[in-house]
Amino acid sequence: MTGLTVLPLATLVGPVSVAHYLVVGAVLFVAGVACMAVKRNALGVLMGIELVLNGANVNFVAFASPYLQADGARSLGLDGQIIALFVILLAAAEAAVALAITLNFYNNHATVDVDRADDLKG
């Protein structure tokens, strides 16, 4: 009865709605997570992070778009887009920091294999 229920596939065959966007976002998200989980290259992991963040961004924008809402009163208005902009901004900052870490790591270990970065293991 709420959005938490699993969406019925039938919804997808209708006109383009929030659900379609959510599916795209979910695909992006899962791809990102899979990318983070399987890539040994640190840069690949960073790319996975970007995918995850952007998957979330798609959801924000979808929820905020007035065109996708049957009932405009329930949209997030401009908040979704603004949060998406924040996410992009933070992703850029995070990428800069992460790349710096990676570069440092490379300097120290002559590799960017994240499996080799286990200095803090218990």
Added chain:
Amino acid sequence: MDPAVRLPLLLGLAWLVPLASFVAILFFGPRMGKHGKNAAWVATAAIVTSLMLSLMAAGTWLAVHPVTAPAHGHHGDAHAAAGQDEHGGHAAGHHGHAADAPPAYSGDWYTLYQGGKLKLSIGWYIDSLTVLMFVVVAFIATCIHVYASGYMHDELHDVTDHEVHLSTGGHLHRPGRFPRFFQALSLFCFSMFGIVIAGNLAMVFVFWELVGICSWFLIGFYYERKSASNAANKAFIVNRVGDFGMLIGLMALWGALGTLQFTDMFAAVRPAPDHALVVPASMTNWLLFIAGVGIFCGCVGKSAQFPLFVWLPDAMEGPTPVSALVHSATMVAAGVYLVGRFFPVLSPDVLLVIAYTGAITLFIAATIALVANDIKRVLAYSTVSQLGYMMLALGVGGWVAGLFHLVTHAFFKSLLFLCSGSVIHACHTNDMRKMGGLARVMPWTAYTMLVGCLAIIGAGIPFVIGLSGYYSKDSILAQALSFAQANPRHSVLFYAVAGGAALTAFYMFRLWFMTFAGEPRDHHVHEHAHESPTVMVAPLVVLSVLAVAAGWTIGTFGIANLLEQARPAGTAEGLTGGFAFGQTLTYPAEHLSHAEAIHRAATWTAFGTALAGVALAAVMYLWRLVSPDVVATIFRPVYAFLAGRWYFDELYKAIFVVPALGIAQLASGADRGIIDRIIDGLAWTARGLAGIDAWIDRTLVDGLVNATANATWNAGIALKRLQTGRLRQYVVFIALATVALFVLASLFMRVSHAG
């Protein structure tokens, strides 16, 4: 200023100044100059201050109570000041046959406790006896302080005591104890002044014990020497025996009269107006007798009377200035002084006990002195003997005679002791058999000592003039004769005094001849002998002047007349009574002994006996016509008995010391065998219980704590594996966990919504 205010102030200050000196030396002694050299100055300054204050007090006294010739039984010249007694016990202005109370001032500085009739206070009782004793004690103590500052100079640097053999084979080497000596000397003077000024018996008792402990300090000054520490303990313990009797006396008086104030006691036992001795309603004859004998017991201990005189000769282990102080004006004088002070309360029976004790003491001590070879021991036994004289004089009713002899004896005995100290200082030995001919090398000491010897035997030109002992000893003889005439059954007392006088003359001149006259017996000793330094000779000269002059009466002023002023009310009248010995005793009034017939007989007796004694001594030791060794051989058993000092020490050892040690051993055995066993058993039990407790602690309590710690530790180890350090794994975990949480949450939400 009113003498009632001024006298306690002056004498109180004189009393407290030595205490200040004691405290100062106690805390700062070692820092007073090099090795505490200036402690002597502090102590001497204190005692000189006391002397000055005492002399001022004497001046104050004499200004108010000029010394007059004693009025025998007439009360025409009643003292205007009579009845200044603050307690108001004796109102002024008696009439008729009423005896006048002597002028006396009493009061309390501080009341420690008062509850019901019980009162403990620090107070004063001042009459001419108090003032006189203050002057005498302070004067002699001053001489002795000056003398000691020279005599004790060995203590100014490290001392090697050749009489102490260490287990390692060498002699004891110790730092000097100069300040310690003067500290004890000051405390001693303070204690003695306390006895003299005390206004009640409780206070007397306190200072009595303080004197005892001071004597312990001083006799045991060389405490590393076994003999010295034994002598100190002996003096202290023997005095305890006497003090036990004194406590009984105190309790009897307190219980019956409810007071220990002198004025109140005198008023109870000798009530106004005639001050005759009556047994108070709250007492019986026997109780009064026990009280008197009890107090006298204390005096027996302090004044070294038979049977407790054994401590005094041993007390010679102390430094010689101590002997001089202890045996002339202070400790031994305290007993005689107390008998004198307490005299009004003593019943005829008690007086008889005192007289016989004195007679036995004087005879035993004099006979032992005949054969002693240690110069200080001769003087020690002479002291005991003279104390016997004083006690006997008091016991036959000669109140003035006894105390007069106390004062004159204080002068010549301190002189004799200081002279002997000078001899010992020069010869480094006490043994008279190694001396002889010393008069040539140390004339000052020799001739001042001759003055002392002449004074103690009572030398003088009969009826014209004499040394101090002449007057005091004559008055004792006269009173003893007077008593013997009144009580023919007790005439042995007179013979004891007369015989004692001959013995005194013999042993004193034996001492002088052996030490100073004839040819040197030991050339080694003689060659090293030298006259003592001025600081030691000066007191000898001063004291010898007083030993000569202390007995003189100039005009009406003299010590005897001054003492007459303090005569306790009612005792001028003589005394009759007695129940304890089944006979009536008659104590003739003391002024009756001044009667021409008695006085003449006594003087000739004294002169004759003394002359005989000196002559015999001269025959044996000066001209050596009769060898002492031959005499000793002829009378071998007697000689051995006397040289063994009547075997009193052995007797006491067998009767008291050995059983006491046996009991101590038994107690120690019981302690070790029974009490220690019980305690050990308790300890073992406690230890066993503690073991169980420790086991519980270790296994249960510690186990619990350790188990918790182990569990935590293992959990940590187990969880540590999760931290693989593999980034990719973490991502998978996060993803899976998120999904799992999501699934769980949605499941629960579903359930709750379904509900």
